[in-house]
Amino acid sequence: MISLMVLLIGLLTAIACAIPGSYLVLRRMSMMSDAISHSVLPGIIIAFLIVLDRSSPLIIIGAALSGLLMVYLTELISRSKLVKTDASIGLVFPGLFSIGVILISMQMSSVHFHEHSVLVGDITLSALNNLVIDGVDYGPKSFYILGSVILINLLFIIIFFKELNLTTFDPQLSEVLGFKNLTLHYLFMTIVSITAVASFDAAGSILVIALFIVPAATAHLFTRTVINMIIWAIIFAIISSISGFYLSIYFDAAVSGGIAVMCGVVFLITLTLVKLKAIRA
Amino acid sequence: MEFIHDIFFDYTIRNVALGSSILGIVAGAFGSFAFLRRESLAGDVVAHSALPGIVLAFLLGFFITGSSSKNSLVLILGATITGFLSMHFSSRLMNISKIKSDSSMGIMLAVFFGLGIFLLSLIQRRNIPGKSGLQDYIFGSASTLTHSDVNIILIFGALTLMSLFIFWKEFKLHTFDRTYAHSLGFNSKLLDTMMVSSIVIAIIIGLQSVGVILMVAMIVTPAAAARQWTNKLSTMVIISAFIGLVAGLSGALISASVQKLPTGPVIVLLLVLIFVISILFSPNRGLIAELIKNIARKQRIRLSLVLVDLYQLKIHHNDDYNVGHSAKVLLTMHEQKFNVRKSLIILAELGLVRNMNGDVWVLTDKGLKKAESILLTKGELI
Numbered sequence: 001m002i003s004l005m006v007l008l009i010g011l012l013t014a015i016a017c018a019i020p021g022s023y024l025v026l027r028r029m030s031m032m033s034d035a036i037s038h039s040v041l042p043g044i045i046i047a048f049l050i051v052l053d054r055s056s057p058l059i060i061i062g063a064a065l066s067g068l069l070m071v072y073l074t075e076l077i078s079r080s081k082l083v084k085t086d087a088s089i090g091l092v093f094p095g096l097f098s099i100g101v102i103l104i105s106m107q108m109s110s111v112h113f114h115e116h117s118v119l120v121g122d123i124t125l126s127a128l129n130n131l132v133i134d135g136v137d138y139g140p141k142s143f144y145i146l147g148s149v150i151l152i153n154l155l156f157i158i159i160f161f162k163e164l165n166l167t168t169f170d171p172q173l174s175e176v177l178g179f180k181n182l183t184l185h186y187l188f189m190t191i192v193s194i195t196a197v198a199s200f201d202a203a204g205s206i207l208v209i210a211l212f213i214v215p216a217a218t219a220h221l222f223t224r225t226v227i228n229m230i231i232w233a234i235i236f237a238i239i240s241s242i243s244g245f246y247l248s249i250y251f252d253a254a255v256s257g258g259i260a261v262m263c264g265v266v267f268l269i270t271l272t273l274v275k276l277k278a279i280r281a
Numbered sequence: 282m283e284f285i286h287d288i289f290f291d292y293t294i295r296n297v298a299l300g301s302s303i304l305g306i307v308a309g310a311f312g313s314f315a316f317l318r319r320e321s322l323a324g325d326v327v328a329h330s331a332l333p334g335i336v337l338a339f340l341l342g343f344f345i346t347g348s349s350s351k352n353s354l355v356l357i358l359g360a361t362i363t364g365f366l367s368m369h370f371s372s373r374l375m376n377i378s379k380i381k382s383d384s385s386m387g388i389m390l391a392v393f394f395g396l397g398i399f400l401l402s403l404i405q406r407r408n409i410p411g412k413s414g415l416q417d418y419i420f421g422s423a424s425t426l427t428h429s430d431v432n433i434i435l436i437f438g439a440l441t442l443m444s445l446f447i448f449w450k451e452f453k454l455h456t457f458d459r460t461y462a463h464s465l466g467f468n469s470k471l472l473d474t475m476m477v478s479s480i481v482i483a484i485i486i487g488l489q490s491v492g493v494i495l496m497v498a499m500i501v502t503p504a505a506a507a508r509q510w511t512n513k514l515s516t517m518v519i520i521s522a523f524i525g526l527v528a529g530l531s532g533a534l535i536s537a538s539v540q541k542l543p544t545g546p547v548i549v550l551l552l553v554l555i556f557v558i559s560i561l562f563s564p565n566r567g568l569i570a571e572l573i574k575n576i577a578r579k580q581r582i583r584l585s586l587v588l589v590d591l592y593q594l595k596i597h598h599n600d601d602y603n604v605g606h607s608a609k610v611l612l613t614m615h616e617q618k619f620n621v622r623k624s625l626i627i628l629a630e631l632g633l634v635r636n637m638n639g640d641v642w643v644l645t646d647k648g649l650k651k652a653e654s655i656l657l658t659k660g661e662l663i
Contacts, residue, residue, distance in 0.1 A: 030387030031322050038494075082566055083505050087321040091505055094498035095553040098546030101420060105541050207398065210391035217384045254402035260395020267388060271378060 305529025
């Protein structure tokens with residue numbers, strides 16, 4: 001029963017990440033998503049120290065704020081022209097992540113957080129943390145959190161589909177047409193931060209990037225439209241998370257690690273198939 | 282005093298201090314090249330991808346010898362192999378598919394690191410002796426450095442720094458103008474391999490102290506800070522190595538003296554502090570210097586405007602030498618309002634205008650010439 005819950009949480013996480021992941025790949029922001037997934041940590045910890053409840057929605061807000069802070073600081077540094085964009089990403093996120101790690105090690109190694117679980121995630125723990133209202137058990141809280149995030153992500157993409165595509169493929173044109181590129185950029189980064197923190201339990205801070213990037217990049221190998229890419233990214237995310245789950249069960253290893261490995265395997269197989277087809281054609 | 286005594290005579294503290302200083306120097310020096318080649322984030326990929334190599338090398342050593350001696354040399358070799366592989370794959374991937382550089386780096390980082398975590402957790406849940414130290418490679422723990430670890434860091438650090446001295450000219454040329462270096466007959470492929478290998482070694486020898494996640498900061502931050510103070514490569518490399526030394530040494534000592542404080546984050550925060558100071562206070566490129574320059578520039582523009590206005594009034598009114606104009610008139614001549622009187626007082630101090638009576642001002646001979654020269658050259662200000 002528990003392992004079924006774990007499987008489902010992994011599945012939901014993978015789907016939630018694959019949706020914004022497609023745009024991250026297309027907008028060439030893969031490394032930015034890595035930086036965001038590190039930077040949400042201090043926000044989570046500080047919010048936790050304030051409310052002292054691990055499943056409070058305030059934690060998601062705190063995380064989103066520190067994710068946005070990272071995006072803002074990176075832009076501030078690279079706009080000053082003193083440092084190039086790639087280096088400014090490498091400057092900001094280790095700093096924010098370090099603050100988070102130090103807070104954990106100083107404040108709460110005895111409480112719910114541990115450096116290692118922040119990294120690797122603790123999917124089994126989140127499968128045990130059920131939503132109970134008036135004594136009625138409605139299943140793991142993670143279901144509801146991840147379900148809402150998937151819904152928010154889908155809504156965001158449906159509502160801003162035109163704007164997202166335009167700013168992704170022709171930013172100059174969209175600027176000329178009067179779209180607010182920067183506003184949309186920050187809105188999208190908010191979505192990425194929220195997704196990163198909701199996936200924290202299952203994937204840990206580092207492996208979120210595997211779920212963001214790899215299924216979307218796999219889909220990018222052969223698809224030609226954004227909708228196809230998102231659909232295939234979700235399919236690959238589902239395949240990777242299910243097979244990764246069983247891989248981890250078989251070897252008795254971390255579920256998040258297994259999912260990341262399977263993401264890589266699925267990518268490799270797809271790349272080989274695409275190449276073989278190209279050679280034959 | 283006791284602390285200084287400890288640095289030289291306490292076994293752990295001496296190892297920590299020595300090891301972290303050397304890795305700070307090496308990472309700082311080669312970080313400058315990674316920074317200038319715009320390969321900062323590739324450092325992040327290499328550091329993360331070293332984890333599966335470390336764990337695999339440990340496992341291999343365990344299966345071959347039957348005992349788990351955590352031989353640093355073997356672990357470093359494993360780390361170097363997977364670090365290189367992931368870098369090689371990520372550049373191959375860009376060539377053979379439509380995946381862009383950021384995604385190919387992201388894929389390699391995520392999958393290699395995922396494999397590392399997978400293998401690490403696999404070991405953690407089994408009864409293998411000596412497994413506990415592997416965990417330290419994630420966040421770094423300088424206090425676990427042994428004497429032989431320090432020797433390895435020393436040897437590899439010395440080797441890479443020596444190659445930097447010997448091939449300084451070649452490295453410099455290759456970093457700034459690859460094509461020109463190639464046309465002069467330098468083997469650019471060999472040089473590239475040498476530089477990348479040196480950067481990879483600089484990253485790998487820091488992993489035990491700083492950890493795979495934060496090692497990127499050891500490469501990027503000293504270089505970014507050093508860049509603010511100089512435009513010369515040799516100076517930049519020296520400053521960057523010095524910053525790495527200071528942050529590495531003090532961070533390691535702080536974390537070794539406070540319980541449960543991981544080394545990597547402390548060093549990173551010190552580095553960030555040094556970077557912020559550099560970006561604010563450096564005399565040529567710093568933000569505060571820039572701010573002061575801007576204020577001074579605006580001041581000069583205002584002074585010139587007022588002077589030229591006074592000159593225009595004089596010409597249009599065919600004024601005699603001693604007829605002046607009121608500051609109120611000057612105030613109406615621009616949409617952008619600023620303190621005209623203050624500018625007039627400064628101009629008077631410079632001997633360019635003269636106050637006649639009350640609010641009336643007139644150009645001096647010197648001011649007349651200056652205004653004419655401003656109008657003639659059109660760019661020159663006061």
